[in-house]
Amino acid sequence: MTRTTQALVVGFLGAVLLRLSLGDGYLRYVTDWMKWPLVATGVVLLGLTVWMLLRPAPGDIEDHDGHDGHGHKVPAMTWLALLPGVIVFVASPPSLGAYLAERRAGDPVAAAPDAEILPLPASDGPVDVEVAEFMWRAGVEDGATIKDRDVRLTGFVSTDENGNWYVTRIAIACCAADASASRVRVEDYDDAPERDSWVAVTGRWVEGTAPGGKSETAIEASSVEPREAPANTYQ
Amino acid sequence: MSTKTPVRAAQKPGFRLGQTEVVAIVLLVILLSQRWLLPLLDHDLFNTWGTIFVAIVVQSAPFLLGGVLLSAVISTFLSEKALSKIVPKSPVLGVPVAGLAGIGLPGCECAAVPVTNSLIRRGVAPAVALTFLLAAPAVNPAVLVSTAVAFPGQPMMVLARFLASLITAVAVGWIMMARGKLLLERLTNLGRDVHAHERSFLGNVSHDFLHASGFLVLGAMLAAAVNTFVPRSVVNTVAGQAVLGIATLALFAFVVALCSESDAFVAASFTAFSDTAKLVFLVVGPAMDIKLASMEAGQFGIGFALRFVPLVIITAVASAVGIGWWLL
Helix, strand or coil: CHHHHHHHHHHHHHHHHHHHHHHHHHHHHCCHHHHHHHHHHHHHHHHHHHHHHHHCCCCHHCCCCCCCCCCCCCCHHHHHHHHHHHHHCCCCCEEEEEHHHHHHHCCCCCCCCCCCCCCCCCCCCEEEEHHHHHHHHHCCCHCCCCCCCCCCEEEEEEECCCEEEEEEEEECCCCHHHHHEEEEEEECCCCCCCCEEEEEEEEEEECCCCCCCCCEEEEEEEEEEEEEECCCEEE | CCHHHHHHHCCCCCCCCHHHHHHHHHHHHHHHHHHHHHHHHCCCCHHHHHHHHHHHHHHHHHHHHHHHHHHHHHHCCHHHHHHHHHCCCCCCHHHHHHHHHHHHHHCCCHHHHHHHHHHCCCCCCHHHHHHHHHHHHHHCHHHHHHHHCCCCCCCCHHHHHHHHHHHHHHHHHHHHHHHEEEEEEEEHHHCCCCCCCCCCCCHHHHHHHHHHHHHHHHHHHHHHHHHHHHHHHHHHHHCCCHHHHHHHHHHHHHCCCCCCCCCHHHCCCCCCCCCCCHHHHHHHHHHHCCCHHHHHHHHHHHHHHHHHHHHHHHHHHHHHHHHHHCCC
């Protein structure tokens, strides 16, 4: 790899990180607090590229062994450093969605938070509840905190082989590699919206359904409205 | 592949396409043809792999750069004299000190590999530097806090993880000193990069970054493939068996290569496994995984990695099982 190509590899990676972090693109892969570390990394890598291009050629440096200057040879593996950037631009991998959620559907979810479960706020209309929260509320005290309450769950649509559909969210702790899915089956609403589209489902908990129970957590829908996908699709 | 073209290109400027131009043109063509390439690659499985692969690289990049900057500071500015004042003379003592020093570097394992390399370059005993490599990603406060959050009401899990990881790092350091003389000598010679102290600070940054980034990407590719193609339910089928469960989670921690700051959340979701098996997952992962193995093979040589990787995994499993049996 020539010195100029080395600079190109570093610069390309820097440009990709900068482009992802200055828009919303990075939110498809990592959590939102990574924005500024990524901007800084991109800027430093681009600065490094400029320095690598401007530094004196190997011949100008005093050379001990007569061949190429030191710092010249890099392992062939370094070529792979171009791959993430190429994939970002060419395939632009989207946020994890229904495909992963359906594959991970059978996985056990982590235990509910240990803290005391607070009742839902009093409200005339439906109360917005996160999908994962709805699930652990269903599992605690036989769902006392959500029983007979109108709630609204927002998420994307995933399906299963039996023709059911689910309102679904994916949570990440660090990056998309540790994603876990939570989803609630939507009942009494036959026209399943398009897979991976975003919806707000208003309705009531189906009594007796809970994670790990006889029947997976379900909501009896009274209305389903389409929603724009949020910039950050993860929880 | 890397030496022929530049010489020729330099001889006849303007007549031959140099390597740089070829790479630049290929990249440009790919960028411009994005609109036509995109539909061809629109496949769920490929997309999922791509998302996880890019996610691991994006998540690791700032940590890798941070590690490279720190290692360049050590290589360029820290004299062997200054360093020998910080690190105890006797490696036997240096090993536990290095283990405890790991508490101070909150970063993921990708940062630790270049830092370790620069410590060896600066004359720190390899066993001491390797102990630091194993301890840094595992015992720092960020990791312990995330473990406490992922295991609410189980403070013993945090303590067990801290102790088991520290014991692993120190034990590997001592085992290397007692049994791995040849290996350590090779490492010392490999690590003695005669040019490191001649290069400028930025020269060291670019050198180290280029040397580590390719191997990091390779590790990320493999980890993303495991993450995408191996369903978690396969892992869960052996949850009931004690020994098989431990072996499976140790292997899974190695291949799935999660960041040490987030692996506790995944471990907590293995509800069917025993707490000891979960602890094994938490202790093996930060000490050794496919991404680290790839970076270590690149930095220290394949021969070294082939011996070091199993040693670390076996030590980590033994330490976690022991601590788990005692505390959990």
